[in-house]
Amino acid sequence: MEKAKESAAASAVSTGLRGVIAASSSIGDVNGEKGELIYQGLNIHDLATKSTFEEVVFLLWHGRLPKRAELDELREHIAASYEIPQWVRGPIEYFPKDAQPMDTLRTAVSALSFFDKESRDLSREASLRVATRLTARFPTIVAAIDRARNGKAPIKPRPDLSIASNFLYMLKGEMPDEFDAHVMDVALILQADHELNASTFTARVVAGTLADMYSCVVAALGALSGPLHGGANTAVMKMLLEIGSVENVESYLKDALAKKKKIMGFGHAVYRTEDPRATHLRRFSKEMGERKGDTKWYEMTAKIEEILKREKGLLPNVDAYSASTYYMMGIPLDLYTPIFAISRISGWTAHILEQYADNKLIRPRAEYVGPRNVPYVPIDER
C-alpha cells in the first residue's frame, strides 16, 4: 500500500518540469512535433526572410507588427538609448580581462538599474521604456566589454544604425559589410523568443514576485549562461576546433557517443523534428563560409548532423550552425552567448510585461523525499 502511494506521488513529479504548462502566453509558441516556431502568430520563416529585428521587438512587445510610423518611433527611442551611462561604461574597463563576458554583461546590466529612475515603476508604459533601454544597451555593453578586455576604448554607438549593424560596428570599429549585418539581424530575429525556455521562465519567476525588470533580466542572464542553454553555441565552436577537420568528425563522434558525451548544438527538449531556426542558420553558415573562403566549419557541422541523425536520430538546434556562422564573421567564441542575450532580451522583456500585466506568484511544490521525525541530537552528543 505504502509502495503504491509512493509511486503515485513519484509519477506526479515532472522532472525538469517537462510537459508542465506553467503560464498562458500569447508571445511565442513552439510546436515540437511540426518543428514550428511562431511569434505572436507569425511564422519564424516569414520573419526571418521578410522582417527586421526592430520589427520583431515591436511585435513581441505589442502583439502585432508595427506600422511604418510606429517602427520609426521605436527605432528613434532605441537609438536614443544606445549610449550607456559613464558610471557603467567606466567600471567595465576595470573588470578582470579574463572574466567571462556573460558574467561581465550580468554585472553591467545590474549596475544599469542604479541609473534608471523608472526601474521600480511596473506600469506597462514605464516598463516598455525600461525594456527599450535594456534592448538598446545590451549591444553597447557587449561591444564595450570585448574592446575593454583587448585594451581598446569603446566605440560610440551610431544612432543611424540598426541594432545589428550598430553592434558589429561598435565591436570592430568599422562598418560591417551588408551580408554580415543582414546575417546578424536575422540571427537576432531567430533567437528573440522561444516560449518558456529556462531563462525566460527564470525571468517570469522573478517578475512573479513583482521585482523590477533589471532583477528579472539579471536572473535570466544567469540561466542563459549555462552550457545546456545559451552556452551551447560557444561549446559547439570549441568542439569544431577540437575536431579540426571533416575527416576527424566520424572518429570523434564515435568516441564521444561511446563515452555518453552530449554533443552540443544537437537535440532539443521540445523539437522532435528540425528546429526551424537551424534551417536559416545552416544556409548562413554555408554562404558565410563561401564568402569568406573557408567552408570547413560548415562542412564539419553538416557531417556531424549527418552522423547524429543516422546514429541517434538527433537533429541540429539553433546553436549547431550559429557557431560556424559567427566564427566566420570573426566574432570571439565567448561572445556567442552574449549575442544570444542581445536577441533574447526582447523576448524576456515581452514575457516580463506579460507577467506583470496578469501576475500570480510562481510557487510550485517539491515532492519531499528526505527523512521525517529525525530526533534532534545536541551538538556534543553527535
Ligand SMILES: CC(C)(COP(=O)(O)OP(=O)(O)OC[C@H]1O[C@@H](n2cnc3c(N)ncnc32)[C@H](O)[C@@H]1OP(=O)(O)O)[C@@H](O)C(=O)NCCC(=O)NCCS
Ligand atoms: C537540449 C537538451 C538538454 C535536451 O535534452 P532532453 O530534453 O533532456 O532530451 P533527452 O536528453 O531526453 O534526449 C533523449 C536521448 O538523447 C540523448 N541526447 C540528447 N541530446 C544529445 C546530444 N546533444 N548528444 C548526445 N546525446 C543526446 C540523451 O542522452 C537521451 O539518451 P538516453 O535516452 O539514452 O538517455 C539536450 O539535447 C542537450 O544537452 N543538447 C546539447 C546542448 C545544447 O545544444 N543545448 C542547446 C539547446 S537549444
